[in-house]
Amino acid sequence: MTSPSGISRGREGPVIDIGNLPGHSVELGRDTPLVLDCGTPLGPFTVAYQTYGELNAEKSNAVLVCHALTGDQFVAEPHPVTSKEGWWEEMVGLGKPLDTERYFIICANVLSGCMGTTGPRSENPETGKPYGLDFPVITIRDMVNAQKLLIDHLGIVKLFCVIGGSMGGMQVLQWAASYPEHVFSAVPIAASGRHSAQNIAFHEIGRQAIMADPNWNGGDYYSRDTYPHSGLAVARMVAHITYLSESALQRKFGRRLQDRSEVAYGFDADFRVESYLRHQGITFVERFDANSYLYITRAMDYFDLTEEHNNVLALAFPETPVRFCVISFTSDWLFPTSESRALVHALNAVAANVSFVEIEADGGHDSFLLDVPELHATLTGFLNGAAEHRGIA
Amino acid sequence: MTLEDIKNGKGALRADLQVIADLVAPGSRVLDVGCGDGALLAYLDAQKRVDGRGVEISQTGVNSCVAHGLSVIQGDADTDLKDYPSDAFDYVILSQTLQATHNPKRVVSEMVRIGHRAIVSFPNFGFWRVRLNLLFGGRMPVTEALGYAWYETPNIHLCTLKDFVAMCREVGVAIEKGIALAHTGHAGDIHPTGLFTNWLAEQGVYLLKRD
Numbered sequence: 001m002t003s004p005s006g007i008s009r010g011r012e013g014p015v016i017d018i019g020n021l022p023g024h025s026v027e028l029g030r031d032t033p034l035v036l037d038c039g040t041p042l043g044p045f046t047v048a049y050q051t052y053g054e055l056n057a058e059k060s061n062a063v064l065v066c067h068a069l070t071g072d073q074f075v076a077e078p079h080p081v082t083s084k085e086g087w088w089e090e091m092v093g094l095g096k097p098l099d100t101e102r103y104f105i106i107c108a109n110v111l112s113g114c115m116g117t118t119g120p121r122s123e124n125p126e127t128g129k130p131y132g133l134d135f136p137v138i139t140i141r142d143m144v145n146a147q148k149l150l151i152d153h154l155g156i157v158k159l160f161c162v163i164g165g166s167m168g169g170m171q172v173l174q175w176a177a178s179y180p181e182h183v184f185s186a187v188p189i190a191a192s193g194r195h196s197a198q199n200i201a202f203h204e205i206g207r208q209a210i211m212a213d214p215n216w217n218g219g220d221y222y223s224r225d226t227y228p229h230s231g232l233a234v235a236r237m238v239a240h241i242t243y244l245s246e247s248a249l250q251r252k253f254g255r256r257l258q259d260r261s262e263v264a265y266g267f268d269a270d271f272r273v274e275s276y277l278r279h280q281g282i283t284f285v286e287r288f289d290a291n292s293y294l295y296i297t298r299a300m301d302y303f304d305l306t307e308e309h310n311n312v313l314a315l316a317f318p319e320t321p322v323r324f325c326v327i328s329f330t331s332d333w334l335f336p337t338s339e340s341r342a343l344v345h346a347l348n349a350v351a352a353n354v355s356f357v358e359i360e361a362d363g364g365h366d367s368f369l370l371d372v373p374e375l376h377a378t379l380t381g382f383l384n385g386a387a388e389h390r391g392i393a
Numbered sequence: 394m395t396l397e398d399i400k401n402g403k404g405a406l407r408a409d410l411q412v413i414a415d416l417v418a419p420g421s422r423v424l425d426v427g428c429g430d431g432a433l434l435a436y437l438d439a440q441k442r443v444d445g446r447g448v449e450i451s452q453t454g455v456n457s458c459v460a461h462g463l464s465v466i467q468g469d470a471d472t473d474l475k476d477y478p479s480d481a482f483d484y485v486i487l488s489q490t491l492q493a494t495h496n497p498k499r500v501v502s503e504m505v506r507i508g509h510r511a512i513v514s515f516p517n518f519g520f521w522r523v524r525l526n527l528l529f530g531g532r533m534p535v536t537e538a539l540g541y542a543w544y545e546t547p548n549i550h551l552c553t554l555k556d557f558v559a560m561c562r563e564v565g566v567a568i569e570k571g572i573a574l575a576h577t578g579h580a581g582d583i584h585p586t587g588l589f590t591n592w593l594a595e596q597g598v599y600l601l602k603r604d
Binding site: 323325326344345348349350351353354355356357358359360374377378380381382384385386388 | 444446452455456458459460461462463464465466467468473476477478481482
């Protein structure tokens, strides 16, 4: 019988040459450190970001794309580590809804990420070693505050649009709540004003899987030659299921077997769906830092715009001048339409300018990353309307 | 005719929508409840530069509106108006939708709470053709303005112009202006005590405000 643990091959963690990533990098918070929600001042820190298109003379055409939990700044170009195409090439590029000929697209790796922005793998100036768990716990608001410093650095006063799916959508909402005068339009996709109990629960499984891996070593593994490979892979496998839908899994895999005509009476990957998940887990480990995964999932768990506004979500957006376009997908059970609807009701309560579209798609939560024609049409229409009001040619 | 035509001022609006559009002051804040394909919103946006929003019950209608750059959400006139703050809009519009709501009284009350003015248009069940249809045909009337058989109609709360005026009085809503639309599309002001209007109007359009 073959080994049941098909994901524990390889010992190395991600090999990312931070110094040679494509794109840009800036040191922020040198004069005044960024005071994080947890109370810790952070600074100076690095933000790695990528841009596409040109900023116009009026600086009115900047779009900030906020990436999701495991995304990064490489929105519309081959990934420097995996060589796979950018995570949102569906949406960003020449002739795409986020047309690089019309808009200046910015995407920054989030604080506590692992693609060049300061995170748990970065060097702690106090010790000269990687932070590990000494890195302060980050919130969505901290990520957004860091992005605001980047936008200031780029000399942009008002973003034409802040857009993102999933955790990206959380950042969009935080932008609209924290900096309404600096955001012309906001597009939270497959998102929510607060992370649900079910979602926190799934994140907790992922974190426990990582922390149960002996190679995790209390978060101090950077100088060792072992990496919490299996833990991070299992975390990814669990999470990946939540990004899909029952019907998509059934359609894609059914009960089909992997490279065999009958079951092997063992615990190897008999089923295609098992093989697929293992592959997802293994490839993820090649590009992601386990500690970053802990920190970023935590940031999502802590996100609750409702609680911090006297349990009234509407109070997060008083007299907001922002034009919103809220988008959800029928098969998304991680951030279901009901969450988007609650957000829309809150925005109605402050008479905000809001569009809300639920799109029929069976791809689950990840639908925002897929080729969904109605998503294209919605975004193109909304952005065109907003650009007209903003006076962007 | 497409929304693009309407935006470019090429196409003509449906007769009742044109009457409503003429009542709206330029540059005002407008909520169109039951905005359908967005024709009125597109017209008001392009021709009157209003700050327009829409609510539409059909997801297909909503998605098409948003894809044309209109600010529209999926929602229900019966349940979703309560979310809006008072006096949030200059006009709240309900065109050809009142008769399909579950609680027309509450919908109209909410409209005049949310907006400084409300504009309501609906088919007149007192129109002579409707009356004759039932009187001589002995069947539920099916006319141009009421194009459904009884078993599939979404129109569950049909009323006559007189019925509507009486309801407004009952819920404390003042009628600032009433306009009758004849079968020909001809529009004329409704005299409050006009005897024949309730016979001749195929549709009524009313401008309302809180009493």
